[in-house]
Amino acid sequence: MANHTNHNVENFNVEQALRAYQECLVPLHYHELWSEIVNDFKNVDVTLNQRTTDINFQQFYNKQTLDEEEDSALIFGTNRVTFADNYNALSRNIGLFDLVLIEINHKTYFGMIVHAEQTKVKVASREECLNNNYASNTNSNELQFDLHTTIGIYVSRECSDAIQNYRKENKDKKLPIIKLSNITSSRRMISAIHNIHEWPQYRSLLKPMTEDLYFQLPQGYDPVNVIPEYGFNKSQSEAIAIAEYMFDDLQEHLHMVHGPPGTGKSRTIAGIVLKLLRKLPESGRKEKILLCAPSNNACDELCRRILDEIKKQDFPYRRG
Known part of the structure; x- marks a missing residue:
């Protein structure tokens, strides 16, 4: 059996597996991306008028795609956004990797913002605020900031x-663009798939083997020694203990925690974070804990769970 396994490893075509991996996951991420865009546009409590920003387009550059056809272009313009001194935006701001709609003569086009650079900030006095176009949106005691962006x-x-x-x-050079969504998170995930070959353990991911140390439990871990605490059940406590032993093991490991909704996965993650926060000062290692999630809402939920767990465990911490 061992010889058969070694033979499979020796004949394993990493490049072919990598291409298959990318060809499978990248389209799935694009599908999820469009689903997220639709959800963002339908479910976010922002009116169409609040999503619209006027751009003064000034420069145009035709671009070639991979097939050497000039079917795309890069256009530049300026945008003005006004803020009050309480940092509440008085008009919709736009940013890098926003997906936008541009409507011209009753025809709609897609666009993606690939450059956003602040060029000028003008501060208006309280007296000037009373006389400008945005005075109805501000209090007379507020300063106003004009942000000019390329x-x-x-x-x-x-x-x-x-x-x-x-x-x-048309004499008016400004055109309204409508913000659909921001694709920064999806762009990072797709980029990670394309660059996975730079990760030292990518071979283990492409061809998982039962004897691969990357998938083994960390050295020294024994479920018999796990004692549940802070209200965690046996399975949750074992996952937290495995993470603790992984921290102490020099060998890199991957451990997956899975289960249906409501089984306490998020709270288990919070328990792992607090366990590692306790170990970091003891180890003397100047390291940080990175938490990743597929959406901002998921990250916010994890933060809430961690704060809840801090209160339950009376864990000392400071903000900032």
């Missing part, structure tokens, strides 16, 4: 041509 948007060549024709036909 925006670069990646669009189709057809969209770029339509904008240039619009500018020729």
